[in-house]
Amino acid sequence: QARRTLSVQCVAAPEQVTTRVQRNKNIGKLQAGYLFPEIARRRRAHQEAKPDAKIISLGIGDTTEPIPPFIVEAMKKASEGLGTLEGYSGYGAEQGKGELREAVCKRLYEKVGRKPSEIFVSDGSKCDIGRLQLMFGADMTVALQDPAYPVYVDSSVIMGMTGGHNGTGFEGVQYMVCRPENDFFPDLSKAPRTDLIFFCSPNNPTGAAATRAQLTSLVEFARANGSIIVYDAAYALYISDDNCPKSIYEIPGAEEVAIETCSFSKYAGFTGVRLGWTVVPEQLRYADGTPLIQDFNRIMTTVFNGASIIAQAGGLACLQDEGWAQMLQLVEFYKENAAILRKTFQEMGFTVYGGENAPYVWVGFPGQKSWDVFAEILEKCDIVTTPGSGFGPGGEGFVRASAFGHRESVLEAVERFKAVYGNKQ
Numbered sequence: 001q002a003r004r005t006l007s008v009q010c011v012a013a014p015e016q017v018t019t020r021v022q023r024n025k026n027i028g029k030l031q032a033g034y035l036f037p038e039i040a041r042r043r044r045a046h047q048e049a050k051p052d053a054k055i056i057s058l059g060i061g062d063t064t065e066p067i068p069p070f071i072v073e074a075m076k077k078a079s080e081g082l083g084t085l086e087g088y089s090g091y092g093a094e095q096g097k098g099e100l101r102e103a104v105c106k107r108l109y110e111k112v113g114r115k116p117s118e119i120f121v122s123d124g125s126k127c128d129i130g131r132l133q134l135m136f137g138a139d140m141t142v143a144l145q146d147p148a149y150p151v152y153v154d155s156s157v158i159m160g161m162t163g164g165h166n167g168t169g170f171e172g173v174q175y176m177v178c179r180p181e182n183d184f185f186p187d188l189s190k191a192p193r194t195d196l197i198f199f200c201s202p203n204n205p206t207g208a209a210a211t212r213a214q215l216t217s218l219v220e221f222a223r224a225n226g227s228i229i230v231y232d233a234a235y236a237l238y239i240s241d242d243n244c245p246k247s248i249y250e251i252p253g254a255e256e257v258a259i260e261t262c263s264f265s266k267y268a269g270f271t272g273v274r275l276g277w278t279v280v281p282e283q284l285r286y287a288d289g290t291p292l293i294q295d296f297n298r299i300m301t302t303v304f305n306g307a308s309i310i311a312q313a314g315g316l317a318c319l320q321d322e323g324w325a326q327m328l329q330l331v332e333f334y335k336e337n338a339a340i341l342r343k344t345f346q347e348m349g350f351t352v353y354g355g356e357n358a359p360y361v362w363v364g365f366p367g368q369k370s371w372d373v374f375a376e377i378l379e380k381c382d383i384v385t386t387p388g389s390g391f392g393p394g395g396e397g398f399v400r401a402s403a404f405g406h407r408e409s410v411l412e413a414v415e416r417f418k419a420v421y422g423n424k425q
């Protein structure tokens with residue numbers, strides 16, 4: 001047997017150098033890590049301290065149930081096709097497959113006047129929000145719901161649209177407070193004009209879905225001020241209340257002032273598969289008359305190469321009758337989880353919001369700091385939640401419980417909550 005000898009030469013490690021490149025000063029303005037990795041870090045620390053603890057996560061809104069069979073079959077077929085000459089394909093259109101754009105439009109937007117050419121298929125809403133920010137550039141003024149999904153504010157900070165953090169929030173950002181006192185809808189009579197308004201309904205984290213009347217006033221506000229609404233509808237299919245629109249385009253005139261972004265993540269369990277879309281109506285124009293759709297198309301064709309064709313095959317299946325029915329069942333399952341959590345907290349005497357039109361339950365702990373409550377629940381119940389203040393100053397005093405989880409985990413969480421907080425009143 002031949003033996004090979006390996007000769008290793010030891011050289012002294014080069015001295016560490018620091019580049020002469022200045023850090024993006026806007027990233028330096030961000031306070032801590034992005035919310036969910038920070039929560040994951042605390043969870044790991046808890047697990048290390050209590051290795052036997054069986055931690056339940058009601059923290060990040062990440063889906064847990066298998067993707068419905070009709071949809072999985074379509075993705076299987078698409079991936080197997082890639083292994084054949086006939087089924088192979090390379091780059092697709094950056095805007096998404098024509099067939100999928102048509103199917104999204106037919107199922108969700110045709111009745112509200114949108115066209116397939118206005119629908120841009122992507123790898124998800126979060127990514128699209130980043131690309132929208134790239135399109136808008138640094139010179140925009142921004143308003144957002146407070147509390148809100150952290151991506152809106154963090155991406156605005158990174159782009160340079162804001163000043164530094166003043167201990168409460170970022171300078172220059174208009175935080176539109178949404179709390180029980182105002183029915184979780186901002187007082188627009190007091191809101192100053194901004195170029196952009198990020199608005200999420202049903203809201204993450206509060207679970208509040210805006211009514212038709214509320215959205216009408218939002219659209220009127222944007223029209224009167226010449227603002228653009230970036231409407232995040234990622235949870236729209238969780239809406240039960242007929243009085244709450246599932247798309248901003250149900251409101252007349254929205255097509256001239258609103259972009260809508262949405263995703264299959266929370267509908268079909270696609271958080272890992274990655275597929276979403278953004279609607280940019282032809283009628284939406286900048287002050288100089290340039291249609292936004294033209295610029296968004298430029299962004300997508302420049303920094304995006306189209307969503308995975310396997311994911312797109314899955315998306316197409318979601319929109320066919322059988323896939324649609326299976327997907328709605330999945331949504332229903334998570335809504336039942338939400339109802340279980342909501343009822344539990346109510347029965348224990350907490351003030352609870354959300355959970356009826358959204359997969360998030362928003363629980364009040366008046367007078368307490370959200371991070372303290374988060375830490376206490378983790379310590380006493382081995383349950384991860386999300387501290388309300390992580391979504392903005394307006395979320396202080398609340399924690400969010402996510403309904404994404406296996407049923408047995410949710411039921412086990414209920415038992416643990418009752419054991420610790422059951423005697424609240």
Ligand code: MLT
Binds near residue numbers: 059060126149204
């Ligand atoms: C959340 O927990 O708020 C969501 O999972 C975040 C996301 O959709 O990116």
